[in-house]
Structures are given as structure tokens and as C-alpha cells.
Amino acid sequence: MPHCIIEHAPALDGQHLVRQVFAGALDSALFEPDGSDIKVRAYACDAYCVGADIVGSANTTDATHFIHVTLRLLAGRTAVQKQELAQAVLARLQALPLQNCSVTIEVQDMERGSYLKWLA
Numbered sequence: 504m505p506h507c508i509i510e511h512a513p514a515l516d517g518q519h520l521v522r523q524v525f526a527g528a529l530d531s532a533l534f535e536p537d538g539s540d541i542k543v544r545a546y547a548c549d550a551y552c553v554g555a556d557i558v559g560s561a562n563t564t565d566a567t568h569f570i571h572v573t574l575r576l577l578a579g580r581t582a583v584q585k586q587e588l589a590q591a592v593l594a595r596l597q598a599l600p601l602q603n604c605s606v607t608i609e610v611q612d613m614e615r616g617s618y619l620k621w622l623a
Contacts, residue, residue: 515604
């Protein structure tokens with residue numbers, strides 16, 4: 504597990520972001536070595552605002568772009584482990600040729616008592 508949820512500007516390649524975030528989570532060495540427990544998904548946001556740049560369509564090319572990654576983990580990881588995970592994902596995103604882009608990462612705990620999983 505984690506659930507890695509990427510929200511991003513539509514001008515950015517979501518599939519490429521998915522691969523980079525997956526690789527960063529794998530780099531952290533907190534999960535299965537084959538990555539089988541890492542889940543990543545990306546959502547392009549058609550309307551967003553970064554500072555004074557209000558974007559209403561995917562055709563805007565001069566606005567500030569953004570990537571926000573939420574990393575959701577079952578509760579129990581240490582603060583150091585969470586920081587290492589965030590740093591590993593950030594390092595992968597920093598390797599991309601991004602320009603005029605705000606990148607943020609947040610690690611959140613999921614309560615074990617209320618998390619359910621079913622493999623069909």
C-alpha cells in the first residue's frame with residue numbers, strides 16, 4: 504500500500520507522472536520490492552488557480568502549472584519513514600523537465616480500523 508493520488512495541470516502528461524510517482528514510492532524501500540502494493544492514479548484538473556494564474560482550459564500555456572501528490576498510508580509509519588517517502592517521490596518529480604510548475608507532496612495516514620480491501 505500506498506495509494507498515490509496525483510492532481511495536476513492538464514498540460515502535463517499524467518501517465519508520465521504516474522510512472523515517476525510509482526518509481527519514487529518504490530525507491531523509498533517501504534513497500535514490496537516488486538511494487539505490487541503501490542497504487543497510483545492521476546487526475547488532470549481542467550480549472551485551477553496557482554497564485555494569480557486562473558486557468559479555465561487545457562489550452563493555457565503561460566500559466567503556472569501544478570502537481571500535487573497525496574500519499575495515503577495505513578497508520579503506523581514513523582515520521583521519518585513518511586519524510587523519506589515524500590523525498591523519494593519529490594526526487595523523481597524533480598528529475599522531470601518541468602518549467603513554471605509548483606510541486607507539492609502530502610503524506611496522510613489512513614485509519615486501519617476503517618480501511619477495507621477486497622480483491623475480486
